[in-house]
Amino acid sequence: MKERFYELPVPLQKQIAIRLVGGAVFLLLFIIILLGFQDFYFSLPCLLLSGFLLINGIRLCYNSFAGNYMCIQGTCEKIETSGIRKRTKGIWVQLEENIVKIPIRQRMKTLSIGDTVIIYLSDKTPVYEHESGYMICSYYALGTEKRGN
Incomplete structure (x- = not known):
């Protein structure tokens, strides 16, 4: 899979990486806020944004690998x-x-x-x-x- 990723054009690689890394950062931020403030509703926006970015990045990666x-x-x-x-x-x-x-x-x-x-x-x-x-x-x-x- 790593080889297929590096076969993609550089701008697509960059967009996939930005979306997946952004999703991971917001997931980490969700965990930090949840543990620090112990309030689920306060950390919920980070979880939602993380889910959106991760799903969007995975979808872009799938479409790129499939040649769509x-x-x-x-x-x-x-x-x-x-x-x-x-x-x-x-x-x-x-x-x-x-x-x-x-x-x-x-x-x-x-x-x-x-x-x-x-x-x-x-x-x-x-x-x-x-x-x-x-x-x-x-x-x-x-x-x-x-x-x-």
Whole structure:
């Protein structure tokens, strides 16, 4: 199983690890709060978040091992940023003949126009028409490669 994990693309490995480690940390926090305060209801949110992250990580791992994901690769054409903080809100990716808008949920400081963007998403992810192209609202992981690499 370890070999199969290392055969997955690096962004998927990272997402699986973040979710499983986060679930383990919240499970540990649940136990610490339960033993320290001896109040189940006070520690219940940690247990619920731990269960959510662990199940989500295991589900992502299963789908990745089964090959139930697609890899879309294109060139970054436009970057939308928020007002004052200049946080990346969304990117426009040029695929072979279509443009796809992708809302960003993570920090992306190093992305620039012309970089290659690799999107890993479920086979069942819906694609919506948006303005002059398409929009994908959910994805498993997102990777980037600088121009010239």
